[in-house]
Amino acid sequence: MDKLYDKLSEAAVSVRSRMPVEPEIAVILGSGLGALTEELVNPIAIPYEEIPHFPVSTVSGHAGRLVFGTLHDKRVMMMEGRPHFYEGYTMRQIGFPVFLMKFLGVKSLLITNACGGINTDFSPGTLMILSDFINLVSDNPLIGVNDDRIGPRFPDMTEPYHRKLIDLAEEVADRLGVSYTKGIYAGFQGPYYETAAEIRSIGLMGADAVGMSTVPETIAANYTGIECFAVACITNMATGIQMVKHSHERVLETARRASVDLSRWISALIGAMPAQ
Numbered sequence: 001m002d003k004l005y006d007k008l009s010e011a012a013v014s015v016r017s018r019m020p021v022e023p024e025i026a027v028i029l030g031s032g033l034g035a036l037t038e039e040l041v042n043p044i045a046i047p048y049e050e051i052p053h054f055p056v057s058t059v060s061g062h063a064g065r066l067v068f069g070t071l072h073d074k075r076v077m078m079m080e081g082r083p084h085f086y087e088g089y090t091m092r093q094i095g096f097p098v099f100l101m102k103f104l105g106v107k108s109l110l111i112t113n114a115c116g117g118i119n120t121d122f123s124p125g126t127l128m129i130l131s132d133f134i135n136l137v138s139d140n141p142l143i144g145v146n147d148d149r150i151g152p153r154f155p156d157m158t159e160p161y162h163r164k165l166i167d168l169a170e171e172v173a174d175r176l177g178v179s180y181t182k183g184i185y186a187g188f189q190g191p192y193y194e195t196a197a198e199i200r201s202i203g204l205m206g207a208d209a210v211g212m213s214t215v216p217e218t219i220a221a222n223y224t225g226i227e228c229f230a231v232a233c234i235t236n237m238a239t240g241i242q243m244v245k246h247s248h249e250r251v252l253e254t255a256r257r258a259s260v261d262l263s264r265w266i267s268a269l270i271g272a273m274p275a276q
């Protein structure tokens with residue numbers, strides 16, 4: 001696997017020398033959903049560009065940070081900012097942070113994202129637990145020579161989102177009074193918003209929502225044996241379902257509004273997860 005193991009080892013040595021404690025839970029924060037890092041107790045942030053081999057954004061100038069700390073006495077690491085395929089990263093690079101989580105001792109990964117709704121029962125602001133995914137990109141982080149020390153050549157993907165984490169998240173949402181739905185997420189390459197014909201065909205495939213992230217990270221997590229859970233914020237209805245043109249600003253604004261409930265939910269879920 002093109003020296004991936006060596007690169008991960010080097011990155012892990014560098015991060016371990018600075019992180020306060022070994023994280024048990026990792027969280028990837030999607031667009032407009034970054035506020036959760038403010039809840040971390042004794043946070044230590046490491047900019048991505050200071051981590052060897054870590055994918056650093058060449059696009060926005062916002063490289064992102066790994067933030068370590070505790071939340072409800074759980075040892076947590078959060079990714080503020082994530083690489084996307086449409087930025088020109090290889091899928092291997094997109095998988096790198098998740099592979100690194102495994103090297104750092106992470107057992108569970110919680111992913112958030114902003115995406116478009118296809119299921120007409122949804123509306124902007126709906127929170128959707130991912131029950132499964134459809135990968136619309138004919139690439140993924142596992143393509144290439146396999147290194148069995150990181151994961152198996154042919155990983156199982158029967159249950160990409162961990163049943164126990166889904167059940168626990170539902171219990172927590174009910175307790176908090178957070179409303180949510182469940183559905184299938186299709187991962188589109190972007191960066192353009194899909195055409196109406198694409199949305200019709202993606203809907204026929206069985207997807208309830210469509211976005212430009214999450215699928216590669218889910219694949220990477222399952223490959224390494226990290227338990228995965230993901231929740232999507234429907235920031236807009238997909239092309240042809242909503243009759244107005246897309247606006248990134250509106251996406252961010254809806255995500256920010258929904259992030260109040262989403263952050264409460266993820267925080268309480270972390271509190272309810274068994275210590276590892």
Ligand code: HPA
Pocket residue numbers: 114115116117188193194210211212235236237238239251
């Ligand atoms: N499509 C793809 N990705 C998105 C969308 C969408 O409609 N909204 C937010 N991310």
